[in-house]
Amino acid sequence: MTQNNPMVSVKNLSHVYMQGTPLQHRALDEVNLEVAEGECLAIIGHTGSGKSTLIQHFNGLIRPQSGSVIINGLDVSQPKLDIRTLRRQVGLVFQNPEDQLFEKLVGDDVAYGPFKMGLPLEEVRRRVHWAMELVGLSFQEMKDRPTFALSGGQKRKVALAGVLSLQPKVLVLDEPTAGLDPRSRKELLERIRTLNREEKLTVIFVSHNMEEVAQLADRVYVMANGKAVLDGTPRQIFGNQELLREHHIGTPESVHILYRLREEGYEIDPGAYLPEETALEILKLIKR
Amino acid sequence: MSAEFELTRNITIGQYLPTGSVVHRLDPRFKLAAFVVMILAIAICNTYVGNLFALAVCIWMFSVSKIPLHYGISGIKPAVPFIIILAIMQLLFYGEIANGGTIYLKYGFITISSESIRLVVVSAMRFVDVIFLSSVLTLSTSTTELTHGMERLLGPLEKVKFPVHAFALIITIAIRFVPTFAMEMEKMMKAQASRGADFGTGEWWRIVRRTKDMFPIIIPLFNVALARAEDLILAMEARCYVPGASRTRFAHYKASSKDYLALLFSIVISVIMLGIPF
Numbered sequence: 001m002t003q004n005n006p007m008v009s010v011k012n013l014s015h016v017y018m019q020g021t022p023l024q025h026r027a028l029d030e031v032n033l034e035v036a037e038g039e040c041l042a043i044i045g046h047t048g049s050g051k052s053t054l055i056q057h058f059n060g061l062i063r064p065q066s067g068s069v070i071i072n073g074l075d076v077s078q079p080k081l082d083i084r085t086l087r088r089q090v091g092l093v094f095q096n097p098e099d100q101l102f103e104k105l106v107g108d109d110v111a112y113g114p115f116k117m118g119l120p121l122e123e124v125r126r127r128v129h130w131a132m133e134l135v136g137l138s139f140q141e142m143k144d145r146p147t148f149a150l151s152g153g154q155k156r157k158v159a160l161a162g163v164l165s166l167q168p169k170v171l172v173l174d175e176p177t178a179g180l181d182p183r184s185r186k187e188l189l190e191r192i193r194t195l196n197r198e199e200k201l202t203v204i205f206v207s208h209n210m211e212e213v214a215q216l217a218d219r220v221y222v223m224a225n226g227k228a229v230l231d232g233t234p235r236q237i238f239g240n241q242e243l244l245r246e247h248h249i250g251t252p253e254s255v256h257i258l259y260r261l262r263e264e265g266y267e268i269d270p271g272a273y274l275p276e277e278t279a280l281e282i283l284k285l286i287k288r
Numbered sequence: 289m290s291a292e293f294e295l296t297r298n299i300t301i302g303q304y305l306p307t308g309s310v311v312h313r314l315d316p317r318f319k320l321a322a323f324v325v326m327i328l329a330i331a332i333c334n335t336y337v338g339n340l341f342a343l344a345v346c347i348w349m350f351s352v353s354k355i356p357l358h359y360g361i362s363g364i365k366p367a368v369p370f371i372i373i374l375a376i377m378q379l380l381f382y383g384e385i386a387n388g389g390t391i392y393l394k395y396g397f398i399t400i401s402s403e404s405i406r407l408v409v410v411s412a413m414r415f416v417d418v419i420f421l422s423s424v425l426t427l428s429t430s431t432t433e434l435t436h437g438m439e440r441l442l443g444p445l446e447k448v449k450f451p452v453h454a455f456a457l458i459i460t461i462a463i464r465f466v467p468t469f470a471m472e473m474e475k476m477m478k479a480q481a482s483r484g485a486d487f488g489t490g491e492w493w494r495i496v497r498r499t500k501d502m503f504p505i506i507i508p509l510f511n512v513a514l515a516r517a518e519d520l521i522l523a524m525e526a527r528c529y530v531p532g533a534s535r536t537r538f539a540h541y542k543a544s545s546k547d548y549l550a551l552l553f554s555i556v557i558s559v560i561m562l563g564i565p566f
Contacts, residue, residue, distance in 0.1 A: 061478045084484065092482040100479040102507035112504065116484035162483055 005073070007170055007202045008035040008058060013067035015053050015226075027053040029226040030067070037169075040196045040203045042213040042234075044249065045223035051206045054223070055172050058204070059090040072169060088117065091168030095175050097159030098152060106150070106158050107132075107143030113166045131165040132158075134199070135191055153184030160191075171195060173205040177212060189215060214238065214252040214273050222247055239271030254278035261285070305427045310546070311353035312428045316437030318547035322554035323425050329558030330417045334406070338564040339413040345557055346420035353428045360423040364416060371415050378408045435460045436539050454531065465516070472512050473505060480504040 015028040028050045035041050043051050056062045057069045060076050060083045069076040074086050094100070103109035107128055114124040129139045135157040142154075150158065156176075163171070176192065177185040193216055196203040207213055213220060213234065220237050222230035229247050230237060237243060238255045251259070251273075258270045258278060272281045306312065311319070330342050350357050381397075382404050393400040426434070439456035446452050477487060485504055 056478065059482055061481060084486070087482060087484060092479075094475060094479045094482070097479065099512055100476060100483075100504070100508050102504045112485075113483040116486075166484060 006034040007037040007039070007072055008033065008204070009068075009070045010034070010054070010057070011068045011070075013054070013057065013064055013069060015050075015057075015062065015065050017053075019065075027226050031223075031226070031228055033221060033228065033231075035170075035202060035204060037202055038196070038200050040193075040216055040218045041205075041221055042217035042219070043204065043206045043221045043223060044208070044210075044213060046248070048225075049223040050226040051223055052174060053226075055092065055174060055204065055206060058170065058172050059092045060086045061092070084117075088166050089168055090170045090172060091163040091166055093160055093163050093171070093173045093176065095178060096156075097163075098155030100159055101147045101155060101162075104146055105143065106137070106145050106147055107139075109147055109158060110143075110161045110165050113162060117166070127165045127167065128161075131161040134164055134195065135161045136187065137161065151184075153180055153188070156180065156184070156188065157191075160188075164195075168201070170202040170204065173203070175206055175208065177207075177209065192216060208250075210250045210252045210255075214254070222249060234273055235271040238273040239269075241270065257282075303427065304430045305355055305359065307354035307428075309352060309354040309428065311349065311424065313546075314550055315541050315543050315547040316429055316433040317440045317541060318543060318551050319425070319429060320434070320437040320441055322551045323421060325551070325554045325558055326421060327418060329561050330414055330421070333561045333564075334410050335564055336406070336409065338561040339410055339417065341564065342417045342557075342561055343413065343420070346417055346424070349424050350420070353424055355424065355427050359427055360420045363419050363423045367415060367419060371412050374415075375408045375412055378411060379404065382407055431460065431463045432539070435463075436537075436541070440541070451532075453535075461520070465513075468516070469509065469513065473509055476505045476508050476512075 010031055010033040013028055013031045014026070017025045017027050031050070031054060033054075043054065045051050053062065057064060057076060058071060060081070063079075064077040067077075071086060072089055074081060074089065076086065101109050103112065110128045110131055111124050114127045119127070128143070132139045132142060137154070137157055147155070147158065160176075171192075173192070177188055180188065189212060192203060192205070195201045196216070203216075205216070217234055220230070220232060220234050221228060222237070224247060230243060230249075237249070238251055241259060243249070244251060252275075254275045255270065255273050255278075258268055258272065258281065261268050261282070262270060266285055268281050268285065272278050314322075326342075326345075330339070333339060333342065346360075347357065350360060379400065391399060391401045392405075429437070435456045438459070439452055442450070442452045442455065477485075481487070485501065487501055487505075
């Protein structure tokens with residue numbers, strides 16, 4: 001990991017939607033962000049805070065209107081940039097990605113991206129195998145299943161595999177677990193964690209679920225009205241009640257318990273945001 | 289370049305521009321009737337001067353309703369190739385039928401006469417007139433008003449068992465979902481582009497390939513549309529919608545002298561248009 005060359009570097013990025021019409025709307029306002037290789041960043045913020053606009057810049061779906069976005073040395077504002085090179089580096093998984101499946105069979109759908117890259121059949125097959133196993137779908141068992149007979153959670157995994165088969169360096173996810181049942185949610189989170197920790201992918205995800213943020217993120221980036229208002233580790237952010245109140249940030253259940261205990265006059269470290277840590281803190285109180 | 293996926297911006301159907309002008313405030317029933325009269329007149333009128341007159345009236349109506357003319361012109365742009373193709377077809381193949389007047393050229397089956405040229409010019413002008421007129425109508429009337437007006441105007445047809453209400457409902461729903469599906473499509477295009485799809489980069493003559501490029505958008509879009517339709521059915525039934533049941537109305541319209549004047553105006557314009565001999 002080189003500190004000087006971040007994987008994602010956003011500088012003074014601004015974006016205005018529907019420019020030149022009465023409906024124009026400033027979605028991003030002088031945003032700055034750096035993400036190091038291998039980091040797992042959570043972007044949080046209320047609806048309309050500019051999260052989606054920001055992440056669409058990462059693979060060039062939106063080009064910078066002003067400011068710059070540089071991904072692993074590729075300058076997204078460069079009109080000459082081969083956009084497909086960029087999109088191979090950055091895999092973007094949209095909200096409800098299961099909507100995007102269109103092939104009859106699971107394997108074919110996962111293979112769409114690699115085929116579009118013009119890879120030889122053997123390589124495509126290898127990648128589909130790799131991507132499917134990575135998201136927890138058995139290649140042998142699932143590749144010939146019809147896409148539309150799958151459950152919601154399985155469809156989402158297929159969609160995720162469809163992006164992973166491009167073998168990106170950065171994985172960007174927009175509310176990856178929204179609308180999933182608790183079990184699929186937990187499994188998907190574990191898959192994403194594996195991708196980040198073992199496959200060394202840089203992961204950037206948008207979420208409204210603070211438990212998820214606490215579990216996964218190395219760093220939390222809070223947006224409001226197109227601006228970045230906070231940027232820090234979960235410990236720094238969840239451990240500071242004033243900041244949380246000021247920016248209307250929800251907290252994981254564990255942090256909520258810690259603050260309640262502190263309000264009751266117990267001496268406790270509110271930075272112990274992980275459930276296990278919270279439990280230890282409470283144990284300490286009981287033993288005292 | 290940054291606007292390559294901003295589909296919602298390009299959709300003018302159902303776009304309403306509230307400027308609060310006289311035209312906006314007309315009773316939708318009368319407004320609709322007046323427009324129908326004028327469109328009929330345009331369809332019948334086949335003289336140069338009559339159509340020029342209609343064009344002038346249309347442009348004047350933009351200024352009365354305080355709508356910038358470029359909204360009308362942007363409505364014509366997508367129709368231009370169609371108008372041109374139609375004009376060429378008429379010029380080449382209609383000479384035999386519209387063969388009055390002076391014949392300028394006769395070569396095989398191609399006959400070009402003053403009458404066929406008139407036909408070509410007049411139909412192109414009709415197109416422009418109709419697009420202008422309907423732009424003024426949709427830009428100055430909200431879709432709710434429009435469907436209400438239509439439902440009321442078609443009301444008498446209920447006597448011959450024509451499902452007027454259902455018809456109006458279908459149109460309301462169709463218009464309501466245009467922006468929704470545009471957004472869905474935008475999302476789908478972005479999602480597939482993120483997986484390496486590219487749209488509109490193939491050479492234009494490779495129609496099969498370019499059509500195939502659209503499958504990853506069209507198939508999911510159909511899926512989403514069907515799912516939305518089912519949701520809509522449930523939502524309507526949950527609110528006790530029964531097809532064909534008699535229902536009261538929320539919006540009541542009361543015609544004023546202004547509305548009668550507007551209708552009268554459209555009739556006068558039509559008579560003038562049809563009365564002009566050239």
